[in-house]
Amino acid sequence: MKSGIVYTGEPSAEELSRCPGRPSPGRLERGPVAVIECVQEIPCNPCEYSCPRGAIRVGVPITGLPRLDEEKCTGCGACIPACPGLAIFQVDYNHGDGQALVSFPYEYLPLPREGDEVQATDRGGRVVTGGKVIKVRKPDRNDGTAVVSLAVPREFADQVRSMARLGRCNS
Numbered sequence: 001m002k003s004g005i006v007y008t009g010e011p012s013a014e015e016l017s018r019c020p021g022r023p024s025p026g027r028l029e030r031g032p033v034a035v036i037e038c039v040q041e042i043p044c045n046p047c048e049y050s051c052p053r054g055a056i057r058v059g060v061p062i063t064g065l066p067r068l069d070e071e072k073c074t075g076c077g078a079c080i081p082a083c084p085g086l087a088i089f090q091v092d093y094n095h096g097d098g099q100a101l102v103s104f105p106y107e108y109l110p111l112p113r114e115g116d117e118v119q120a121t122d123r124g125g126r127v128v129t130g131g132k133v134i135k136v137r138k139p140d141r142n143d144g145t146a147v148v149s150l151a152v153p154r155e156f157a158d159q160v161r162s163m164a165r166l167g168r169c170n171s
Helices: 013-017 025-029 046-050
Strands: 033-036 088-096 099-106 117-121 127-137 146-153
Touching: 025 088, 099 127, 117 146
Parallel strands: none
Antiparallel strands: 033 088, 088 099, 099 146, 117 127, 127 146
């Protein structure tokens, strides 16, 4: 069976291992940082211009994979909603009490509410663990893309990339 983004819509472990936008294990231990899981060499660079610290570089040609300068990244999250491929996340291994904080783009309605207990999912939408919504940000500059931050058990921080859609109506 073929795997990878072109065949399944989900990046394979091999593709992810070659991403120049993934921080080192040591940097992940030091606090919030962007995790860029872009595996397709397509003409795209909004992430580069969204970073106020210059921590993301696509360069020339514009089809290059985004590279993360992990020493410049402060984990501000400005790059998350800028990515049209929804391939940028923020991970903080040290949220506290054995928990990690994973932030991701979320373009579904209804939006979750802070404090909601939800099902955290992996890159393919499969439920991995439970999570608690810590923050939901949707400023106008995000052009409709919300950023949701979930507290999850630390051992799932490298797997969780979204959450199951909610069934209730926003009122």
